[in-house]
Amino acid sequence: MRSITRLRGRPGGVVALLTASLLATTLLVAVTGVGTAAPSAPDNTVYQLANGCYAVQSASGDFVRRDAAGYRADRASADEAEPFRLHAAQLGRFMFYGVDGSMLAHDGTNTVVATAAATPMTDWTVMSSDENFVLTATTNGRQLVTRDNALAMAEPGSQPDTGSFTLVPRTGCADFPESEVNATGNPTEIGLGGEVRGFIDTHVHMNASEFMGGNLHCGKPFDPQGVTAALVDCPDHQPNGMPALLENVLSYGNPFETHDTTGWPTFADWPAQDSLTHEQTYYKWVERAWRGGLRIFTNLFVANRVLCELYPSKRNPCNEMETVRIQAEQTRELQDYIDAQYGGPGRGWFRIVSSPAEARQVAADGKLAVTLGVEVSEPFGCSLRNGVAQCDENDIDQGLDELYDLGVRQMIVTHKFDNALGGTRFDGGITGVAVNIGNYLGTGEFWQSEPCQGVAEDNELPTKVDGAQNLIGMLPPGVTLPVYPAGPQCNSRGLTSLGEHMIQGLMDRGMIVDIDHLSVKAADDALTMLEAAHYSGVVSSHSWSDPSYYKRIYALGGFVALYAGQLESSDGTSETDGKPKEKGFIQAWREAREMRSDDYYFGFGYGADTNGFGPQAAPRGDADVNPLQYPYTAFDGTVMDKQHAGTRVFDVNTDGVAQYGLIPDWIADMRIAGGPDGDTIIDDMSRGAEAYLQMWERARN
DSSP: OOOSOOOOOOHHHHHHHHHHHHHHHHHHHOOOOOOOSOOOSOOOTTGGGTTOEEEEEETTSOEEEEETTEEEEESOOGGGSOOEEEEEEETTEEEEEOTTSOEEEEOSSSBEEEESSOOGGGOEEEEEETTEEEEEETTTOOEEEEETTEEEEEOTTOOOTTOOEEEEEOSOOOOOOOOOOOEESOOOOOOGGGOOOSEEEEEEOTTGGGSGGGSSSBSOSOOTTOHHHHSOOOGGGTTTSTTOHHHIIIIISOTTOOOOOOOTTTOSSOSOTTOTTBOOOOHHHHHHHHHTTEEEEEEEEEEOHHHHHHSSOOSSOOOHHHHHHHHHHHHHHHHHHHHHHTTSTTOSSEEEOSSHHHHHHHHHTTOEEEEEEEEESSGGGOOEETTEESOOHHHHHHHHHHHHHHTEEEEESOBSBOBTTBOBOOOOHHHHHHHHHHHHHHHSSOOOEEEOOSSOOOOOOOSSOTTOHHHHTTSOTTOOOOOOOSSOEEESOOBOHHHHHHHHHHHHTTOEEEOTTBOHHHHHHHHHHHHHHTOOOEEEOSSOSOGGGHHHHHHHTOEEEEEOOOSSOOOSBOTTTSOBOOOOHHHHHHHHHTTOOTTSOOOOEEEOOTTTTOOOOOOOTTTTTSOOOSSEEOTTSOEEOOEEETTEEEOHHHHOSSSGGGHHHHHHHHHHHTGGGHHHHHHHHHTHHHHHHHHHHHHHO
């Protein structure tokens, strides 16, 4: 099994390790919590079947029963019929779950079978026909019919006269497997004067299952066939985790590490706060965060062409804009899936919004407002190759229009590598070597530096390459890493003219400029443009900009969120690069708070960067002697107990933020970690959603 000691650090360093791991890989492989908000869609007899318990009766009066051979239809009474729990696989689609855990399924042709495995063959499209229902196999369009007391599948397009069924209400159904929420109470609606009280995450990646070619990340935020299909390990991690090179290097620092690959229902080794290729934003875990106070959730579509091309296994294209389209589609499918669990379109708690007015209405309905953003390295194909931009202003205009139509309202301009829009903020230490090599592979050039001017600095570049011999071996013959001068060095690239066009285009559309990952020179250029326009729509979403810029952001009426890492500051030095460890969330909040502007409503946020190859918060250092006590009461009165998923019970005192459902626990823990400032930070965090909305509203005026 895996070791207890694992790599920890800020998210940028982990992404750098990912680059190194991919380079190495290239060589090696050449409760359920049903909502109570008022429905926003008309009643529909099909949608209302979700989670119900029914017997299935044919038009001739036969009931479906379970026997040793599978399922059949005969003249049994309703009490003798099989009671099925109807799990909504999507709007208008269901799985028929029997009392012994087997499901009504088909074999792809004419035969109806029983199976214990949730697969696409257990997925049925249900349509109403007068007072009856027609059941069609979602995979092939064949209709379920009865023939001589047998169940069969009719040919697509035929019109069988024995293909309608009645669903008779029953009791005694088994519960379909699902992660619990373990929260009591309903999310509060808007407060006095329309103020939205609650937390905001400005930086999370719920669609990581579709990035990097789609095969690197293990698990999904949902699956039509449920949790047993969604929370499974990657095939290349089997049988004991040792083949999982990237997971082992990224998470444990040991390419020969092992881990339990079972997933649901035991989750023996994952999710974990530092297991970086396993799913952490399963929708039920996000639901718990919403019930624990989360009101705005900024889901960033993420992609990196270079790293995708390096990874050998993929099912999706590496084109970054195509990846964005795939992730946008998955997000809307997720919204529909959650709606299906709650009885129809608009009834779910997960609501994608594209304006602050929509977000306020969602809050008024007691639901979660989901905003969309983008964090890619080559937006609109704006890569840089040997100093030549691979896009033009027309590409940017068309790309921004497409993103806007997809509902995207927040954007990071550069990410990890320099591009045609500007320079990126360096990664430091040995991990910076890995990312610099990735920059070379993507652009044909290494980072170019100059002495930093002023207070703001990029992360320190390595002045020597000790320990990087294996990385250097990835470079083409004759290419050597640059050795940078000692002292603070900053990326010499600021915003290009195309980058300025991008910033102006974001302002013209009332979109939010996220300055994280911009080099300090490019960030300064961007802030200067925003200041000249008096534009409030600016954020630092997850601690990837120089803190000295926070005062300028606040002066514009912008918003600051910190990476959701350790609450307390640490002494000593980092295990990876020998530099002093960074201050914790509480101390960073104190310092940012001092820079706030009295001209604007103040609230604070966090950027979890979940699924973004950044470790989540480990248990608080003194949690063993001064733990968060369960159950606890969230700021709005919701009672939160330890979360159960299958047979696993999660506890922030021992697990840290192993998955997103523990975010409310991490925030509640701030009251303890903050000492005399505990109440103040909880108050600031609960004002975060409103502060963000007011910033967004100013950007659109």
